[in-house]
Amino acid sequence: MFTGLCAFPLTPFTAGGIDEEGFSKLLARLTAARVDSLGILGSTGSYAYLTREQRQRVATLAKQHAGDIPMMVCVGAVSTDAVLHLAEDAQAAGADALLLPAVSYQTLTDDEVFGLFETVTRHASVPVCVYDNPGTTHFTFTDELHGRQRSLDGVRSVKIPGVPDTPAAAVDRVATLRHHLRPGVTIGISGDPFAGLGLNAGCEVWYSVCGGLFPETAKQITQAAASNDPVRVTALSDRLEPLWALFRKHGRSIRVMAAAAGVLGLTDIDCLPRPLLPLPADDIAEIAQVIAELDLK
Structure with a gap:
């Protein structure tokens, strides 16, 4: 479950609500490409904007399309009961796994976040992936907190927001984090511009926004990593710099996707769900040009 390419698709909307036809088309691209797993209702999947009923519907639709591809579903919410x-x-x-961020309104302490994960793993019958996404939750997992979670058998993977921007520093970061984790817990890189660095540094999985729309392109990178070909991983990731530049330009990859x-x-x-707005026409034209120039698939 927690290796290779985990593709995170959009949850598209129309004025009437969830665009089920569009969502099905997105899922069809992922299943046709045989991604290693699906990441449903992540940040790109707009989980925070959906009602409980909408989230259940999205998960149900995704499972109908997934076939034998494992599916992880985000269950982030402000309250533990929710x-x-x-x-x-x-x-x-x-769902074959749960993705759990530390969502808050009041600033959370390490003890409170540990208590959340302890409670969820005690009640869940499937494994949990720790979702460290300080850009949206405004909570950063410390290595000490990751170390405390060694006691939670249900935690099987950690989704990190990125790595330092040099190969040596990235290797050190992944090694340091791995020292705090229980053996067998995988480390997954997110923040797509860091994918190559993270995979070459030893991350076992890419939790990928790019892969949620361009799975064939993303799979080339994870397959190169699985083949222990760091030069090719770097070259393939560097080739996508125009896409990474668009992510940086627009602040969040969700708008670009x-x-x-x-x-x-x-x-x-x-x-996009309101209050999020579509990009202006000039920016959309630039995105179309990048898709064509890079032959993203």
Whole structure:
């Protein structure tokens, strides 16, 4: 479950709610490409904007398309009770794993976050991936907190937000984190511009936004990593610098991916949940040009 390419698709919207047809088209690209796993309702999947009922529907749709591809579903919410309800729904929909961020309104302490994971892993019947995403949750997992989670058998993977921007420093960061984790817990790189560095530094999985729309392109990178070919990993990742530049330009990759899905005709150009707005026409044209120039698939 927690190796290779975990692809995180958009949850597209129309004025009437979830765009189920568009979502099905996105999932069809991922299953046709045989990604290693699906990451449903992550940040790119707009989990924070959906009701409990909508999230259950999205998970159910995803499972209908997944076939034998494992599915991880995000269950992030502000209250522990809400998380437990979402975990029940995700498991009922057929989730093979749960993705759990430390979502908050009041600033959380390490003890509070540990208590959340202790509670969820005690109640869940499937493994949990720790979602460290300080850019959205405003909580950063310390290595000490990761070390405390060694006692939680249900924690099987850690999704980190990135690594330092030099190969040696990236290797040191992954090694240091691994020292705090229980043996067998995988480390997954996210923050797509760091994918090559993270995979070459020893991360076993890429939790990928890019892979959620361009799975064939992303799989080339994870397959090179699986073949122990760091030179090719670096070259393939560096080739995507124009895409990474778009992510940086627009602050969050979700806006770029939403525009790209529209350019490809898989969703409406305006497919984000409000209050998020689609990018202006000039930016969408630039995204279309990058897709064509890089031959993203």
